[in-house]
Amino acid sequence: MKLYGFAATRTLRALWGLKELDLDFEFIPVNLLKGEHKLPDFLSINPAGKVPVLIDGDRIIPESAAIVLYLADKYPDKGLLPTDLEERGQAYRWIMFAVTELEQPLWRITRHSFLYPEDKRLPADMALAREEFADMAAILDKHLEGRQFIVGDKITVADCVTAWLIDWANEFRLIDNFPQLRAYLERMYARPNAPQRIAEARAAA
Structure with missing residues (x-):
């Protein structure tokens, strides 16, 4: 998995889910201050031009809360999403x-x-x-x-x-x-x- 993100943004929320689930992933910085979120390569991943974005195989998941929910669903044995x-x-x-x-x-x-x-x-x-x-x-x-x-x-x-x-x-x-x-x-x-x-x-x- 790859997480595209930057510094003190909602990237930290996605990182929290990844860390609590103890998952291996590659972090790819997208420097918002340098406008890297507006470059064609990144916009092809997330047309909204915002971080974070999680890439898991062929799946592209933007939005930090959606990333956390996706990860919890993918690894139910980790218990981050209640079974009750x-x-x-x-x-x-x-x-x-x-x-x-x-x-x-x-x-x-x-x-x-x-x-x-x-x-x-x-x-x-x-x-x-x-x-x-x-x-x-x-x-x-x-x-x-x-x-x-x-x-x-x-x-x-x-x-x-x-x-x-x-x-x-x-x-x-x-x-x-x-x-x-x-x-x-x-x-x-x-x-x-x-x-x-x-x-x-x-x-x-």
């Missing part, structure tokens, strides 16, 4: 919650902080996005009371998808008032198979 139907449904639920309710406001904050040209940045939208994130983060924070993981009693796909996102929120100091999320973040990154923190990956880029 109720727990599996909950894992799907929290993955969707992460990528829609939590990740989208983080993208808005990121875009208006430094990705957009300065004349297109909207401080008011950043403020709204922070409020929206906080409202949804409170739900996950409450859910994690008395829990080590998001679903069940061991790490699942839901954690691989969500933990990196909580670290992203932490970069914006958005979890300061959520003790369960802060504790969860520390637990997850204390795992031996955890990828780099976002700040570490950014510094190494």
Whole structure:
């Protein structure tokens, strides 16, 4: 397998799944700062021009959450995807919650902080996005009371998808008032198979 990715992006989420499953793979860097994601060779792999992308034989899987789910399905004996139907449904639920309710406001904050040209940045939208994130983060924070993981009693796909996102929120100091999320973040990154923190990956880029 080959994973195309770059530094502190959602590549780290895909790496988490690969590392937790203890899989052999080749990492192929795509330097976004140099525009390598816009080159024809990469666009032939992912026309969206985004990382990460997993190549497994003839299969091409873009989108970080899809990569984690694909890997968990391919290696069911590793236990990253619950076998119990109720727990599996909950894992799907929290993955969707992460990528829609939590990740989208983080993208808005990121875009208006430094990705957009300065004349297109909207401080008011950043403020709204922070409020929206906080409202949804409170739900996950409450859910994690008395829990080590998001679903069940061991790490699942839901954690691989969500933990990196909580670290992203932490970069914006958005979890300061959520003790369960802060504790969860520390637990997850204390795992031996955890990828780099976002700040570490950014510094190494």
